[in-house]
């Protein structure tokens with residue numbers, strides 16, 4: 542028999558928690574709670590109080606993530622653990638739900654288990670992963686990277702424009718500020734890592750689907766593209782024979798979009814390419830542009846599509862460079878492989894949704910998430926819930942307490958399923 546999601550979680554309690562966190566923002570710029578800011582510390586304090594009130598043992602791990610643990614009964618032998626987590630930091634002028642929904646859903650699981658006096662045969666950790674959003678040090682997902690053993694000295698040594706060293710900031714909020722020597726020592730005992738998140742796109746809302754079960758988190762690859770021409774006087778350099786780096790760069794931008802569109806149309810999984818950053822030198826109104834530097838951001842669920850895109854872009858750029866008499870250099874800055882969510886966990890999530898009478902579909906994530914890193918060390922999976930108009934990273938970001946309650950009910954059903 543299907544049970545209504547309200548049996549498992551309470552939309553009113555969810556709304557109240559979301560509201561409380563929304564108030565912890567930079568007052569002039571809602572909703573802003575940057576990692577390491579005073580608002581962030583207040584949110585951490587609020588969360589820790591909630592964790593402790595619900596009976597969780599709290600700790601800040603070496604990477605600065607806040608972990609609240611509900612222990613398995615002492616009788617259980619080597620019980621293993623399940624992690625439910627997301628993040629409470631935001632981007633500047635972000636929303637009330639990105640990350641927050643997932644942490645609140647984890648708390649709902651604890652409230653349900655406490656109310657029903659259910660002992661699980663494994664430890665349950667609710668985690669606020671440190672600094673999931675991209676920060677001024679240029680690295681996202683600090684907490685999950687650290688757990689996965691991927692936070693290195695060169696990242697921790699970065700200093701922002703106010704002279705704050707990243708490692709020192711992590712130490713200040715309770716982590717060690719040191720690189721991880723490897724994955725979390727108890728990684729082997731993690732049975733599952735689960736995250737609920739708003740979709741940040743509009744597929745679920747448009748198709749009126751309750752739950753998205755994430756198949757994969759695309760690898761993000763970035764390349765720098767440098768176009769070199771010849772600067773010159775805009776009044777005296779004749780049109781014929783100009784080596785205009787910006788004209789050449791414009792051609793490459795348009796070509797990149799054409800190639801990306803055609804690949805996206807053939808690839809039934811996630812594929813997007815963006816040139817979002819461009820610098821023009823010398824950037825003078827009376828000077829023919831001599832050099833352009835751009836950054837290409839590629840996100841693909843299918844590495845073959847990524848490689849095909851780059852191959853076609855290289856070929857097209859070579860042709861443009863000959864036609865426009867400019868040099869074009871393309872260099873890889875970073876390349877991450879696709880993170881696949883665990884098949885068995887995905888099936889469990891689907892069964893839980895079925896049990897609750899909730900509609901669900903499989904989809905790729907457009908954005909990066911902590912589960913991309915956690916999936917390298919433990920079986921991981923994510924569910925998405927609808928958000929209005931697919932808007933995210935802006936104050937208009939919106940989902941409903943009912944949508945979060947449906948999602949947390951799926952997580953809770955999955956916990957019960959795994960507990961047998």
Ligand SMILES: [Zn+2]
Pocket residue numbers: 628639640673738
């Ligand atoms: Zn997020």
